[in-house]
Amino acid sequence: MHDEAVGNSYNNRGIHHNGSGIENLNVITSGLDEMLLQSFQNDLKVFADWPANSNAKFGDLLASGDFLISSSMANNSVQYVRAVSQKGGNLTFSNPWPAKSVQVYRNGSDAGTLSGTKITLGTSSGETISLASAGTSYATQTQLGQPASGGGSGSTSSFTSGSEAGDRTPTWTDTAGGGNNGVTSINSDSAGPQTGPRTGETSHTDSSALMYSGSSTGSSAHAYLKVYDLSGAPLNIGTAKTLSSTTPWVPAGSTESECVAVDLIFTDNSTLRDSGAVEQNSNQAHLAHQCGHLALDTWNHVTVNLATNNSNKQIARILVGYDHPSGSDSYRGYVDDLAIS
DSSP, rough: OOOHHSSOOTTOOOOOOBBOOGTTTTTTHHHHHHHHHHTEEEEEEEEETTTTTTTTEEEEETTTTTTEEEEEEEEEEEEEEEEEEHHHHHHHHEOSSTOOOOEEHHHHHHHHOSSSEEEEEEOOOOOOEEEEETTTHHHHHHTTTOOOOSSSSOSHHHHEEEEOTTTTOOOOOEEEEEESSSOSSSSSTTSSSSSEEHHHHHSTTTEEEEEEEEOSSTTTTTEEEEEOOOSSSEEOTTTTOEEEEEEBBBOTTTTGGGGGEEEETTTSSSSTTTTOOOBBSSSSSSGGTTOOOOOOSSSSSEEEEEEEHHOOOOOEEEEEEEEETTTTTTEEEOOSSSOOO
């Protein structure tokens, strides 16, 4: 690979030979990916072909089964493994710590230890599985999972999007990212709740906004949909960041649509909704506490001081969610001019 990179590549690391074309474009990137993570034949392996005495870290590589995998290697030992289950199902992996038990955390809660050369765990959609050698605390795993520093920018200082052309585009649309219970689609466009940009419908500024919709069909109904991925360069909250200019627009007569808000997942897997944060009117930022607090058929400007309850945390993902434990109706609305600064 070194010879390919030095002698047969362009500045963008595209490989060139005498002949061939498209199949050469990803030689280096695919090779690196396989060295860091393998996930075929129902067996996930981290650093399966990584050179000895070489430290490395990667985040959110997609593995078979729709798992986002993160891990790091230092001093010839795997430090941790994190798996975000995007659709549920079994996670099967080779034990990165031979002859040792594996400490398991589910969404930050201690789930005990497991042992064996190959281990299978059942997962649910949106669940985060954290793994390390037995005895490793969750706090240590969280610290190990922080983005690598040096070389690049490593972090982000602000975020803005109005869903317009030229703005940052969503990483995902109509994709669960924090759990879905009792919520389906309001139409035949999708099997589940929806979140995605819409142009020419309703907007606060310019012509586009982020639409959300769903139909609540059961008790403890909630649906958290991930929209923007910042995990590659997490946004540092520091001591002064504010989530602002989020402007939910709720159509008249649609009180169920009020139970929606922007949510955040931090790099330690904690969330804005469960942090105790409040918006400018002292209502809890938790989505369920927004019910009954938004004016219908107009834009509502909502701000949340992030630093009050989450100072110095880093934002990994931005979600738009619905949460109404007693909800039993359809909902639809828009969010525009999202900013964190």
